[in-house]
Amino acid sequence: MRNIFIHGIEGCLGSHFAAQCLSASDDRVFYFSDPASGIATQQVPALVAHVAPQQGEKSQQEMVSRLQLANDSPIDAAEFWFFVNAEAPEGSSEILDRLFAICARIGIAEFNFVCCDDADQNTAVQALYQDVAQRCKAQNITYRTFSTALVLGHEHSALKQRSVLSRFLLGLHSLKAEIEERSPQYFDYQALRFVTQANASVNLMPAGTAAELLLKISRAEGTANSHFRIASPQKTSLAALFECISIAYGISLLPVGDAKALNAIDQVFQERLSSSGDILKQGASEAAESEAYRIAGISPESASFEEGACITLLESLRKDEDKALASRRRRAQELPGKLERKTVNRNGSELTYYVAGTTGVPIVVLNALGQGLEYWYRLLDNLMEDHRVIIWEPRGIVAPPPPFELLQQIDDLDAVLQHENLQACHLVGWCTGGKVAVEFHLRRPSVVRSMVFLNNTLKCDGGPEELDSPYERNMETLCRMLVRKPAMATSVMNTLNSRDEEDETEMLENGGEQLSVNVLSLMNADLKPYVLAPFRTQETTVNYAHQLVEFWKHDVRPQLSQVTMPVLLMSAEYDQVATPAASFEAAALFPDARHVHVKGATHYCLYDRPEFVADILKEFFRNADGLISQPRAPESISDCIEAESAGMSVSCSAVATS
Numbered sequence: 338m339r340n341i342f343i344h345g346i347e348g349c350l351g352s353h354f355a356a357q358c359l360s361a362s363d364d365r366v367f368y369f370s371d372p373a374s375g376i377a378t379q380q381v382p383a384l385v386a387h388v389a390p391q392q393g394e395k396s397q398q399e400m401v402s403r404l405q406l407a408n409d410s411p412i413d414a415a416e417f418w419f420f421v422n423a424e425a426p427e428g429s430s431e432i433l434d435r436l437f438a439i440c441a442r443i444g445i446a447e448f449n450f451v452c453c454d455d456a457d458q459n460t461a462v463q464a465l466y467q468d469v470a471q472r473c474k475a476q477n478i479t480y481r482t483f484s485t486a487l488v489l490g491h492e493h494s495a496l497k498q499r500s501v502l503s504r505f506l507l508g509l510h511s512l513k514a515e516i517e518e519r520s521p522q523y524f525d526y527q528a529l530r531f532v533t534q535a536n537a538s539v540n541l542m543p544a545g546t547a548a549e550l551l552l553k554i555s556r557a558e559g560t561a562n563s564h565f566r567i568a569s570p571q572k573t574s575l576a577a578l579f580e581c582i583s584i585a586y587g588i589s590l591l592p593v594g595d596a597k598a599l600n601a602i603d604q605v606f607q608e609r610l611s612s613s614g615d616i617l618k619q620g621a622s623e624a625a626e627s628e629a630y631r632i633a634g635i636s637p638e639s640a641s642f643e644e645g646a647c648i649t650l651l652e653s654l655r656k657d658e659d660k661a662l663a664s665r666r667r668r669a670q671e672l673p674g675k676l677e678r679k680t681v682n683r684n685g686s687e688l689t690y691y692v693a694g695t696t697g698v699p700i701v702v703l704n705a706l707g708q709g710l711e712y713w714y715r716l717l718d719n720l721m722e723d724h725r726v727i728i729w730e731p732r733g734i735v736a737p738p739p740p741f742e743l744l745q746q747i748d749d750l751d752a753v754l755q756h757e758n759l760q761a762c763h764l765v766g767w768c769t770g771g772k773v774a775v776e777f778h779l780r781r782p783s784v785v786r787s788m789v790f791l792n793n794t795l796k797c798d799g800g801p802e803e804l805d806s807p808y809e810r811n812m813e814t815l816c817r818m819l820v821r822k823p824a825m826a827t828s829v830m831n832t833l834n835s836r837d838e839e840d841e842t843e844m845l846e847n848g849g850e851q852l853s854v855n856v857l858s859l860m861n862a863d864l865k866p867y868v869l870a871p872f873r874t875q876e877t878t879v880n881y882a883h884q885l886v887e888f889w890k891h892d893v894r895p896q897l898s899q900v901t902m903p904v905l906l907m908s909a910e911y912d913q914v915a916t917p918a919a920s921f922e923a924a925a926l927f928p929d930a931r932h933v934h935v936k937g938a939t940h941y942c943l944y945d946r947p948e949f950v951a952d953i954l955k956e957f958f959r960n961a962d963g964l965i966s967q968p969r970a971p972e973s974i975s976d977c978i979e980a981e982s983a984g985m986s987v988s989c990s991a992v993a994t995s
Contacts (some may be wrong), residue, residue: 340412342445344436345420346372346381347780348483349492349500352451353420357391359400361552367407367415369439375497378406388491390545401610407443416447416555421465422454422498429465437472448473449555451483453539454501455568456615466564479561483551486568487765489642489650490544496659502541502615506582508610508652510658513588515945516602519859523602526845527852528589530603531579531616534596540573542640543650545813550938553633570637575617581644585651600853605937665948669715678777681756683749686737690729690753694721698786698958699762702728703750703770706888707871707881712767712864716943719951724763724958727753731770734877735885741880742887746773747780763958765789767943768915771923775893778900780921786902787961789954794915794942795923797892804919806912812885821883826875833872856936861945897926903961904930907953909938931957931964 341358345351346368358364370378382404386397416439421429440448448672450469452462468480474479485989492503499507510531516523550567554560579590593599599607610617630637661793676691691710700720702713709730717726732749733741750773754762763786764774771790778949796809805813819825844855870879904927908920917934933953935942943950957964 339366340364340367342369342407342415342417342439342443343420344369344418345371345451345743347371347493348383348420348422348453348498349490349495349503349544350451350488350547350551351418352384352421352492353382353388353490353544354420354451354551355385356400357545357548357552359385359403360389361549363403365403365711365766367404367405367412369407371498373497375495376493380495381406382495385900388544391982404757410870410944411548412443415420415443415445416449417445418449418451420451420453422452422500425832429461430468433465433468433472435542437476440478441476445478447479447481447555447561449481449483449551451551453485453486455485455801461741464816470562471614471959473562476992481555481560481562482564483554484541484564484566484618485547485943487543488544488547489541490645490658494920503654505610505617506586506654506656507586507658509582509586509590509604510655510662511760512602512606512609512874513586513947514662516856516862518861519944520841520845521858521862522841522845523586523856526848527600527602528591529606531617532590532594532596532599533592535576537575537617539575539578540615541568541573541578541642543642543646543752544568546635546640549564550629550635550888550944552634554629561633562748565632568630568914569640570627570630571641573642578647581647581651586655589930589941593611594901596899600850601857601937602853604702608936619683625896647828657794661892665718667686672718673710674713679756679948681752683752687734688729688732688749688752690727692725692727693717694723697724697761698966699725699727699757700954701750701754701759701764703766703773704728704731705765705768706884707730707734709867709870711867712941712944715947716951719947723955726761727757729753734871739880739883740887741884743772743776743891749776750777754781760784761786761788765788765791766793767890768794770941772888772891775900776891779896781788782902784903786959787905789902789957790904790920790923791943792909792912792915793906793920793923795892795894795919796889797894798889800892800894801922804922805916806914806916808914813889813963816882816885820886823875823879826878830875831870833869837930854910857938858913860939861941863946864941894923897923898928900927901929903957905954905957905961905964906930906932907942907950908934908938909933909936909940911938912940929961931961 339362341364343351343355344367346355355366355368355406358366368381370381370646375385382401385404386401388395389400417436419436439445448469450466462484469482469491470480487502488500488913489502492499495501496510512529513524547567554565575592579592583590627637629642672693676693679692681688681690704710706711710728717728720726729749733739733745733747761784763778766774766789768791771793772795774785774788774790794809796805802810817831821827845852906920906924908915908917911916920932920934924930935946935949938946953964
């Protein structure tokens with residue numbers, strides 16, 4: 338019986354390797370929990386049991402009983418396995434410092450380093466192989482280093498540090514779900530294209546076979562202090578792989594050789610894939626030699642994916658993602674019933690607000706004027722994992738009676754913070770909420786730690802007209818007319834509520850070069866009832882018009898230079914309400930601002946891509962400077978962030994776990 342320590346057990350190959358160890362012997366497996374993985378420590382046994390090969394003599398319960406969370410207690414004759422993804426992680430030298438310190442404390446005699454997903458051409462990974470060898474020699478530890486082909490197997494849906502192909506599939510699943518919430522039939526009419534080299538292929542192998550090779554090579558004599566490549570003896574054409582993915586995911590996925598063939602949705606997909614897409618574009622490295630199979634005593638044919646088995650596995654992965662997405666959406670739908678309802682009296686009228694979460698510096702949400710809370714529930718469900726969140730509907734449309742001006746919105750914010758006895762918070766304003774955030778900070782600067790502006794508008798009388806969207810210009814004309822002629826409210830309501838929208842089927846059948854842009858510009862179908870909420874009665878329609886006209890009287894731009902704490906602005910490429918240019922302009926006026934521009938997104942990005950937006954916000958709250966100057970590992974949100982020294986602007990098109 339051996340004692341095996343694993344770092345990286347949460348990943349695809351790490352979990353399959355642990356399962357292989359437990360099912361093939363009476364070994365005990367100790368694992369080190371990685372908080373950055375996204376998987377809770379208590380979820381690891383279920384993950385390993387899920388991927389364990391079927392063994393009649395060993396029940397899953399018996400195998401899992403030999404899987405334990407590691408501690409610092411010395412254990413003799415132990416071996417250590419370290420699994421990493423294809424990209425050398427940021428700060429890998431510090432990680433190895435920590436791991437080899439653990440090895441010294443617990444008496445590790447053997448160290449095995451495994452880098453997954455065709456990483457051999459990566460010079461940083463090559464340096465890691467040499468670093469591991471040198472450290473092992475210095476500590477008199479036997480070592481092996483391994484590189485693998487692209488590995489395909491089950492991965493936990495919550496995993497943040499995924500394999501290359503898993504990230505590709507997650508990006509596909511996420512984009513498909515997002516587009517179908519805007520246009521449910523789009524992919525019934527249109528394929529999704531991916532640019533790659535002509536006749537591109539990948540070296541792909543099952544995770545279970547890769548794990549078996551690793552285990553048997555490590556047990557074979559004469560393999561110490563050597564490097565091994567674990568790969569399939571045959572390449573798989575990308576066209577054949579895409580055909581399997583298309584069947585499993587219900588979408589036509591096509592490889593193309595010319596970027597000019599991509600429409601706007603294809604381009605969004607390509608940009609979000611980041612490094613996982615790059616590896617597929619480059620094609621496969623050479624097929625494996627037979628030496629690893631000879632040493633392991635395994636037939637090379639076992640590493641080849643039969644088409645039916647590949648489709649079955651892909652379908653299983655897609656179903657896992659379906660369940661995970663449905664679970665997240667269900668939690669968001671149920672969130673209103675779980676929020677803590679509180680009230681505070683303000684000048685004889687009652688202000689109702691809601692609180693969720695218990696830990697971390699509180700986030701106070703400043704909603705857009707006239708809008709309900711439905712836009713926020715998906716994002717709050719993610720933010721409340723790490724923060725306490727406070728939110729309410731801006732008043733003045735229904736009650737208290739107008740006028741209810743910007744100053745009174747600030748008073749409401751002040752009253753809530755004092756009622757909660759908050760000495761520090763982050764402010765997150767959507768659309769018009771940014772003005773409230775700025776004015777409140779100038780009133781009580783010591784309370785605000787940082788500010789976030791989502792799809793920000795600083796529209797004001799006399800402001801630059803080129804920064805206004807057509808929607809804002811039309812709304813201004815409408816509101817000023819209603820202020821002069823309140824009797825027009827009924828006519829305005831009827832016009833807005835009876836607007837004819839082009840039939841989706843007709844739009845898709847007509848097609849054309851603009852089709853993908855038109856679909857990306859569409860509002861999420863779930864939100865259509867809520868957008869017209871300010872116009873539900875004559876009274877609310879007139880009140881909303883008065884509120885916006887009063888809002889435009891305030892120009893906060895000259896005061897932005899006084900906002901010295903970190904500020905994050907997020908804009909969206911297809912925002913029809915607040916122009917991205919307005920956020921770019923504002924970013925240049927704040928002393929300490931960074932700007933994230935999200936490709937393929939709309940004014941409702943916080944609803945369409947809540948996991949992505951939450952990751953950006955949590956990264957910003959955790960380390961505002963790091964969002965620009967200290968990017969994390971390539972699979973993280975900051976992988977696609979490019980800093981611009983002037984105005985500290987950022988361009989971001991990455992996908993987070995969604």
